[in-house]
Amino acid sequence: xxxxxxxxxxxxxxxxxxxxxxxxxxxxxxxxxxxxxxxxxxxxxxxxxxxxxxxxxxxxxxxxxxxxxxxxxxxxxxxxxxxxxxxxxxxxxxxxxxxxxxxxxxxxxxxxxxxxxxxxxxxxxxxxxxxxxxxxxxxxxxxxxxxxxxxxxxxxxxxxxxxxxxxxxxxxxxxxxxxxxxxxxxxxxxxxxxxxxxxxxxxxxxxxxxxxxxxxxxxxxxxxxxxxxxxxxxxxxxxxxxxxxxxxxxx
Numbered sequence: 585x586x587x588x589x590x591x592x593x594x595x596x597x598x599x600x601x602x603x604x605x606x607x608x609x610x611x612x613x614x615x616x617x618x619x620x621x622x623x624x625x626x627x628x629x630x631x632x633x634x635x636x637x638x639x640x641x642x643x644x645x646x647x648x649x650x651x652x653x654x655x656x657x658x659x660x661x662x663x664x665x666x667x668x669x670x671x672x673x674x675x676x677x678x679x680x681x682x683x684x685x686x687x688x689x690x691x692x693x694x695x696x697x698x699x700x701x702x703x704x705x706x707x708x709x710x711x712x713x714x715x716x717x718x719x720x721x722x723x724x725x726x727x728x729x730x731x732x733x734x735x736x737x738x739x740x741x742x743x744x745x746x747x748x749x750x751x752x753x754x755x756x757x758x759x760x761x762x763x764x765x766x767x768x769x770x771x772x773x774x775x776x777x778x779x780x781x782x783x784x785x786x787x788x789x790x791x792x793x794x795x796x797x798x799x800x801x802x803x804x805x806x807x808x809x810x811x812x813x814x815x816x817x818x819x820x821x822x823x824x825x826x827x828x829x830x831x832x833x834x835x
Contacts (some may be wrong), residue, residue, distance in 0.1 A: 772828025
């Protein structure tokens with residue numbers, strides 16, 4: 585198992601789904617964790633309570649990463665004030681506003697790009713300064729199989745997740761000389777609240793297209809995050825790890 589004792593982490597969108605699983609996994613390996621959430625304080629507090637009951641330090645931070653630079657800087661400041669440092673940033677917060685290309689309106693486009701791409705950019709900018717000063721850090725971006733292969737009805741989401749891969753690689757190149765790594769995880773079909781709302785026919789089609797033939801779990805994705813956060817991944821940067829059952833290969 586990977587030892588994260590003495591490390592501190594900030595997970596955006598950490599109150600449920602993938603973010604919750606990642607936050608709990610980080611804490612399970614010894615990290616102290618700040619849980620960022622946008623609106624569900626009760627869910628965020630439940631994650632905090634679960635972590636603290638196991639003897640780890642945790643706190644919740646309200647803030648909308650899609651609201652721009654100042655909002656993201658405030659989230660990072662609250663994490664630094666509460667934990668004293670942030671060694672690991674997981675840019676997980678994301679939304680969907682699905683529609684066909686010719687029907688998608690400006691708000692559907694702007695809101696998804698704002699949260700799923702601009703949010704990670706501003707969070708990375710905000711955390712870079714203390715990480716540069718410390719000459720170490722781990723930045724983990726949550727991309728998606730949709731960002732590698734496209735997906736009908738998700739021009740906004742796929743574009744944001746593809747852009748996040750570009751952001752990951754550029755961040756990795758710019759910050760590598762200071763001991764900071766940046767990697768991305770690109771999940772495929774994972775069992776979450778979002779996939780639970782998918783039409784059965786769509787779920788069946790995606791499952792059939794997945795070589796392993798089944799839906800992944802949030803724990804599968806969290807395991808990848810733990811690896812990227814660990815010292816064992818110190819020589820890994822600018823990479824995109826598909827946790828997707830094989831639905832995307834060689835891209």
